[in-house]
Amino acid sequence: MKYSGEMYDVFDLKMNLFRDNCSKVGIEEHQLAPAFSIMLRGKASIFYANRLCGRGIRDFDTMVDNVRRYFETEEKRQSYLSEWRETTFNRIMQKHPDKSKTQVLDDLIEKLALIQRALPVSYHSDEVLRTQLLNACSGIKELSTAMRIQHNQYIIQQPDPIDQYWVDRTYRGQGRNSRFGNNHRDRAIRESDPNSGGRGNKKCFVCKRTGCWSTKHLMEDRRKAYERYKSNRDVRDTSSTAKEKTFLAATEQLIFNGGIVSLTSATDTSITLIQKGQGTKLQLIDTTSPTAQQDYVQQRARGAYIASICQPEACFDLSTAAQHKEPNDENIKALNRRLKWQMDSLDRGLHFIPLDLATAKLFVFVDGSFANNSDLTSQLGFVIVLANEDLDDDNSTFTIHGIIIHFSST
Structure with missing residues (x-):
């Protein structure tokens, strides 16, 4: 089975088959590059001939990345x-x-x-x-x-009304406002305050029953319920620019703050935030290109944007790269290593778990190793974590389980 680059032709699926077939005939990992063109046909084969083979690209990982980025686009x-x-x-x-x-x-x-x-x-x-x-x-x-036959539904049971999800990486969403001006983006923070009618007291907006969830109903029923709500509340203003209400479910993701928010699985009560598709635009920089310095600035900015959303591991390298106004070959190679990691880690992001806010604490880690100055002066990096701690009095130690709500390396 060969990869064509057409709709419904999945590159990763064909790549797995290609590796499996190579393994069966004794082709080892370091021998995959010469055999790569065998798995291509149609548009993908033409792309290989014109953009890879014709330019003398022989590294297997580079060929794979180029084909994937060209055909497996965000669109x-x-x-x-x-x-x-x-x-x-x-x-x-x-x-x-x-x-x-x-x-x-x-x-x-x-x-x-x-x-x-x-x-x-x-x-x-x-x-x-x-x-x-x-x-x-x-x-x-x-x-x-x-x-009408009962089937499994994704229901999050909250035994304690204090438990919450914290999705914003800045405390109550004020971090972006303080840095970039007045930003009124909605923050996906779900609170359960006993004084304001906790989760246990809320009714399903579809069937009006306490203890039921809208996700137990079909999408069509949810749409009808929302239309009834709009009719009763007299909010039929056609000039409204508000987006249609969406629901986070095991089968439905949300676009939030430049990223994709999704439930980890139908049986897990945690949430993940990954980049929306900006990572597919990342490209390694050619040190011999006449536009290398311009490409350096462009690709570093893209990588830094992704890092600021959901990849704190990349902040240090990208902040360091920003200090080089006229990058040399070594600077470009260093940035390429981090960009390559980001290109290979498109699904890597922040993982949010339920916390007991009655006992949660803020932990601030400030360390020179997270700074971006070569002599570790002037600028310090930090990570703020909201977590529950487990004390071990016997060893005078403690363990924390929590989520990153803010980080910086600038």
């Missing part, structure tokens, strides 16, 4: 997600009115399965496919009986 990923949400029973029926409903259902399942393999890994479970299939069949009378 293509968003196209997959849009099609995943918009593929429904009714739309397939409208396109093929001559088909029976059984045939339409078969086509729907086949289409969703095809799209699913091109989506992020968090979408690859059978339960995600099943949930999306139920949403896609909403409103079909012939399928109503099957859709």
